[in-house]
Amino acid sequence: MENNLKAGYFPGCSQTGTAREYDLSLRSVAEKLGTELTDVDDWNCCGATSAHVTNHTLANALAMRNIVQAEKQGLTEMVAPCAACYNRLIVSQHETQIHPELKKEIEAILDSKIENPVQVMNIVELFTKIGADKVKQAVVKDLKELNAACYYGCLLLRPSDITHFDDAEQPTSMEELIKLTGAKPVEWNFKVECCGAAHSIARKDIVVDLSKKILDDAVAHGANVMVVACPMCHTNLDMRQKAIKKEYPEHKEIPVLYLTELIGLALGMDEKELGINLHTVKFELKKETA
Amino acid sequence: MKIGVFICHCGENIGRTVDCPRVSKAAEWFPGVVHSVDYKYMCSDPGQNMIKDAIREKGLDAIVVGSCSPHMHEKTFRKAALDAGINPFLCEMANLREHVSWVHDDIEEATQKAIDLTRMAVEKVKRNQPLATIKVPVTKRTLVIGGGIAGIQAALDVANAGYEVVLVEKEPSIGGHMSQLSETFPTLDCSQCILTPRMVEVYQHPKIKLMTYSEVEKVEGFIGNFHVTIRQKARHIDASKCTGCGLCITKCPIRKKAFNSFEEGMAYRPAVYVPFPQAVPNIPVIDETVCTYYKNGKCGVCVKVCGREAIMFDQQDKLVTEEIGAIIMATGYKLYDISKKPDDSFIKGYGEYGYGKYKDVIDGLQFERIASASGPTSGEFKRPSDGKEPKKVVFIQCVGSRDDSKGFSYCSKICCMYTAKHAMLYKHKVHDGEAYVFYMDIRSGGKMYEEFVRRAIEEDGVKYVRGRVSKVYEQNGKYIVKGEDTIAGMPVEIEADMVVLATAMIAQENASTLAQTVGIPYDKYGFFNEAHPKLRPIESTTGGIFLAGACQSPKDIPESVAMASAAAAKTMVLFGSDMLEREPVVARVNELLCGGCFYCRKVCPYSAIEVREIKDRNGVVIKEVAYVNDGLCQGCGTCTATCPSKSVELMGFTNEQIFAQIAAL
Numbered sequence: 001m002e003n004n005l006k007a008g009y010f011p012g013c014s015q016t017g018t019a020r021e022y023d024l025s026l027r028s029v030a031e032k033l034g035t036e037l038t039d040v041d042d043w044n045c046c047g048a049t050s051a052h053v054t055n056h057t058l059a060n061a062l063a064m065r066n067i068v069q070a071e072k073q074g075l076t077e078m079v080a081p082c083a084a085c086y087n088r089l090i091v092s093q094h095e096t097q098i099h100p101e102l103k104k105e106i107e108a109i110l111d112s113k114i115e116n117p118v119q120v121m122n123i124v125e126l127f128t129k130i131g132a133d134k135v136k137q138a139v140v141k142d143l144k145e146l147n148a149a150c151y152y153g154c155l156l157l158r159p160s161d162i163t164h165f166d167d168a169e170q171p172t173s174m175e176e177l178i179k180l181t182g183a184k185p186v187e188w189n190f191k192v193e194c195c196g197a198a199h200s201i202a203r204k205d206i207v208v209d210l211s212k213k214i215l216d217d218a219v220a221h222g223a224n225v226m227v228v229a230c231p232m233c234h235t236n237l238d239m240r241q242k243a244i245k246k247e248y249p250e251h252k253e254i255p256v257l258y259l260t261e262l263i264g265l266a267l268g269m270d271e272k273e274l275g276i277n278l279h280t281v282k283f284e285l286k287k288e289t290a
Numbered sequence: 291m292k293i294g295v296f297i298c299h300c301g302e303n304i305g306r307t308v309d310c311p312r313v314s315k316a317a318e319w320f321p322g323v324v325h326s327v328d329y330k331y332m333c334s335d336p337g338q339n340m341i342k343d344a345i346r347e348k349g350l351d352a353i354v355v356g357s358c359s360p361h362m363h364e365k366t367f368r369k370a371a372l373d374a375g376i377n378p379f380l381c382e383m384a385n386l387r388e389h390v391s392w393v394h395d396d397i398e399e400a401t402q403k404a405i406d407l408t409r410m411a412v413e414k415v416k417r418n419q420p421l422a423t424i425k426v427p428v429t430k431r432t433l434v435i436g437g438g439i440a441g442i443q444a445a446l447d448v449a450n451a452g453y454e455v456v457l458v459e460k461e462p463s464i465g466g467h468m469s470q471l472s473e474t475f476p477t478l479d480c481s482q483c484i485l486t487p488r489m490v491e492v493y494q495h496p497k498i499k500l501m502t503y504s505e506v507e508k509v510e511g512f513i514g515n516f517h518v519t520i521r522q523k524a525r526h527i528d529a530s531k532c533t534g535c536g537l538c539i540t541k542c543p544i545r546k547k548a549f550n551s552f553e554e555g556m557a558y559r560p561a562v563y564v565p566f567p568q569a570v571p572n573i574p575v576i577d578e579t580v581c582t583y584y585k586n587g588k589c590g591v592c593v594k595v596c597g598r599e600a601i602m603f604d605q606q607d608k609l610v611t612e613e614i615g616a617i618i619m620a621t622g623y624k625l626y627d628i629s630k631k632p633d634d635s636f637i638k639g640y641g642e643y644g645y646g647k648y649k650d651v652i653d654g655l656q657f658e659r660i661a662s663a664s665g666p667t668s669g670e671f672k673r674p675s676d677g678k679e680p681k682k683v684v685f686i687q688c689v690g691s692r693d694d695s696k697g698f699s700y701c702s703k704i705c706c707m708y709t710a711k712h713a714m715l716y717k718h719k720v721h722d723g724e725a726y727v728f729y730m731d732i733r734s735g736g737k738m739y740e741e742f743v744r745r746a747i748e749e750d751g752v753k754y755v756r757g758r759v760s761k762v763y764e765q766n767g768k769y770i771v772k773g774e775d776t777i778a779g780m781p782v783e784i785e786a787d788m789v790v791l792a793t794a795m796i797a798q799e800n801a802s803t804l805a806q807t808v809g810i811p812y813d814k815y816g817f818f819n820e821a822h823p824k825l826r827p828i829e830s831t832t833g834g835i836f837l838a839g840a841c842q843s844p845k846d847i848p849e850s851v852a853m854a855s856a857a858a859a860k861t862m863v864l865f866g867s868d869m870l871e872r873e874p875v876v877a878r879v880n881e882l883l884c885g886g887c888f889y890c891r892k893v894c895p896y897s898a899i900e901v902r903e904i905k906d907r908n909g910v911v912i913k914e915v916a917y918v919n920d921g922l923c924q925g926c927g928t929c930t931a932t933c934p935s936k937s938v939e940l941m942g943f944t945n946e947q948i949f950a951q952i953a954a955l
């Protein structure tokens with residue numbers, strides 16, 4: 001195929017651990033769509049959560065080191081599929097752009113100049129870049145059986161002054177994307193509500209309540225699947241459904257897919273190839289004969 | 291030349307930081323200075339007398355006063371000079387307060403600077419020329435732009451004083467937003483009842499020329515002498531024949547194609563309509579965009595029913611010119627539109643409240659229409675989605691106001707009051723209903739205003755929750771309002787049947803374009819700027835153009851009316867004399883030197899530069915030169931800085947004067 005996209009890939013820690021299937025599905029889908037992903041060499045922690053709440057300089061240095069690594073590889077675009085990574089990377093780029101003093105400090109720490117030519121994309125932006133036409137052409141399976149509630153969470157969209165991505169309160173970009181697969185997006189209330197994020201570890205009770213609200217609203221609006229673009233969201237919405245069930249025995253389970261998994265299904269890959277079998281709440285498309 | 295120097299202590303204001311006696315001593319030695327003194331209050335009567343006596347006794351030709359800013363007292367001291375018999379423009383000031391004592395601490399350095407500034411002023415005054423004030427004639431007619439309550443009041447006041455008024459309103463009827471209101475705070479009197487008599491008075495006033503469905507297209511000229519071009523949009527009705535019987539309106543078959551903007555989109559109107567039954571003038575307009583006749587030439591029902599043959603499908607817009615002496619801007623405000631995603635980058639909008647997704651999330655003006663006896667529900671509380679009576683209504687204040695991150699930084703000022711009014715009106719009609727108000731602070735300064743809000747809380751049982759709302763969403767037919775009660779320190783969720791957003795009052799759609807057409811400055815939000823926030827709040831910085839009502843900033847009715855009467859008074863001050871006097875600080879072209887490049891014309895922000903032909907004895911044009919219109923020139927000096935041949939000078943600030951000043955430093 002001509003005009004194939006070449007982009008850098010910043011996996012981040014989740015993609016190699018709790019969100020292995022996100023990594024797996026992204027790589028398979030990218031290959032199917034003729035997109036060449038180049039991993040950032042010797043990447044390190046993006047600086048999310050622990051670093052950026054404790055040490056501003058450290059957090060920015062961690063993020064910027066990844067940008068500089070990509071820069072050295074000659075990459076001009078780079079996808080960070082994890083919403084937290086995406087957020088840290090662009091926020092640090094922004095901070096170093098507007099604070100020359102900080103930039104100098106980080107350059108000294110990294111022993112390297114920061115030119116900032118690398119454009120960091122989130123997962124939705126990657127698909128936009130690949131092109132709706134291209135995705136649509138590659139679809140081999142109509143996912144019309146899916147009524148999907150797209151969940152954006154917080155880090156994909158905010159702070160909107162920096163992300164410049166979609167509407168922070170009424171986003172629609174994921175919906176537009178999944179329509180290409182025949183799946184039907186549902187109109188629901190909690191696309192951007194908080195899932196509890198990292199409280200998942202220390203205050204499971206909070207996450208159980210918050211995630212339940214989100215899942216219930218999706219179900220109430222007719223969704224039979226949720227689509228997410230963030231490993232943390234996935235952990236809270238999928239993995240924590242067990243705990244939710246324990247707390248609320250009447251809870252109705254709903255499968256949670258990564259955006260890349262849903263697109264992968266439409267491109268004809270099976271659940272296993274995409275790692276969907278690794279999820280807590282089981283999901284399978286209806287068999288052709290059924 | 292004999293020059294006198296007078297150094298003022300301004301009480302302690304200057305004296306604290308500047309050693310005034312030393313400045314006055316130093317000035318004695320400046321070449322040309324024959325007299326130098328210091329005094330505690332030079333602007334006081336004894337101070338002024340010191341100046342006058344010195345001029346007379348010492349035969350001074352020019353004076354320098356070292357005191358405050360010329361903005362403050364230049365007029366005072368020039369008057370003193372004139373009284374003592376010298377040309378007032380031979381009085382210069384050195385600003386020892388704003389430029390020295392108020393901004394420096396070090397006495398030694400400040401004193402040195404004061405001496406320098408005084409020396410500079412002395413060098414300038416030596417080169418001052420006696421100047422004479424400029425006189426221009428005045429056309430005693432007023433143009434009022436905008437026919438809301440402010441425009442109506444201003445027009446009536448000016449007309450009742452005996453001067454002619456042209457009132458231009460862009461809508462088919464005058465009345466503005468006040469005509470949409472149900473009852474008005476703080477007395478709850480019916481808005482229409484107090485407004486319509488004034489509208490009729492305007493219509494019938496022999497001194498007022500009312501031009502509705504019209505807009506100002508061009509303003510030329512200057513204070514006392516404006517030439518204004520007004521576009522009268524085609525109504526497609528012959529106003530001289532129409533009796534306002536309304537038959538065309540009731541028979542028009544187009545019933546559901548156009549939203550009724552007077553009802554804030556909660557009803558439809560026909561293709562031929564008057565905005566509301568009490569409209570002034572009571573002459574309909576035909577809306578070309580929905581009328582069938584303009585689509586396919588068919589229909590014409592209105593033509594058939596009109597007994598007066600007043601329908602004129604082929605009527606065209608008309609341009610009218612008027613000679614005007616003073617202009618009053620009264621174009622009002624609009625509400626920030628919650629129903630759509632904002633497209634300008636200034637404001638990010640409030641997607642969390644739904645962007646018009648929910649029919650029962652409405653704004654204040656929609657609420658006014660629901661509460662109004664003449665509104666789409668005849669004043670019964672019925673919500674737009676299903677016509678049911680809402681039993682729980684949540685009011686959210688400051689939507690778009692006081693919000694640096696998503697909206698406008700300013701306070702819209704009146705929403706605290708009208709929200710209290712709304713909640714009260716609701717409780718008066720729905721006795722078993724509950725009303726909640728989310729607020730940041732309650733700002734109810736004004737006569738009987740705080741009492742009014744207390745009444746809503748204490749007598750009518752409106753529940754006030756201090757905090758912001760983060761989200762409104764629909765669940766099982768209810769609107770869930772999620773917010774924070776910052777006093778209880780807890781999140782709250784209210785299941786409401788209707789939500790009313792007190793959205794920001796913002797500048798009219800094309801306020802900035804109009805400001806440019808008329809030639810007045812506006813702020814970053816599009817509100818027109820006053821000349822001085824405290825001492826000249828009614829005047830724009832352009833001579834002869836005054837401001838009234840909410841076009842200057844958010845305002846309620848009493849304030850708008852007060853401002854309108856003040857603007858009317860200002861025009862009468864202007865009309866008090868037949869000739870206008872103004873300061874002679876204007877540019878002058880040396881016609882011998884001027885090469886006619888007209889760069890000055892390009893840069894002049896006031897369009898004050900004209901082309902003048904120089905002719906020889908036989909009347910043959912030998913060259914064109916620039917010529918400054920004294921009435922328009924504001925003395926900014928841009929032309930003098932631009933002129934490549936240095937042939938244009940600003941009177942009172944000539945190059946020679948300025949360079950002498952600099953050289954003295």
Ligand SMILES: Cc1cc2nc3c(=O)[nH]c(=O)nc-3n(C[C@H](O)[C@H](O)[C@H](O)COP(=O)(O)OP(=O)(O)OC[C@H]3O[C@@H](n4cnc5c(N)ncnc54)[C@H](O)[C@@H]3O)c2cc1C
Nearest residue numbers: 436438439440460466467474475622623654839840846847
């Ligand atoms: C929901 C709500 C409730 C309110 N309740 C109260 C209350 O109870 N008591 C109170 O005191 N105040 C109340 N107010 C405030 C009140 O509406 C204003 O104070 C008042 O309307 C201001 O009058 P105005 O004439 O300055 O502006 P407007 O009423 O806005 O009138 C301006 C007029 O100028 C016209 N115009 C605009 N642009 C042009 C143009 N380019 N050329 C020609 N004409 C033009 C407009 O069509 C309009 O007719 C309320 C406001 C709101 C939003």
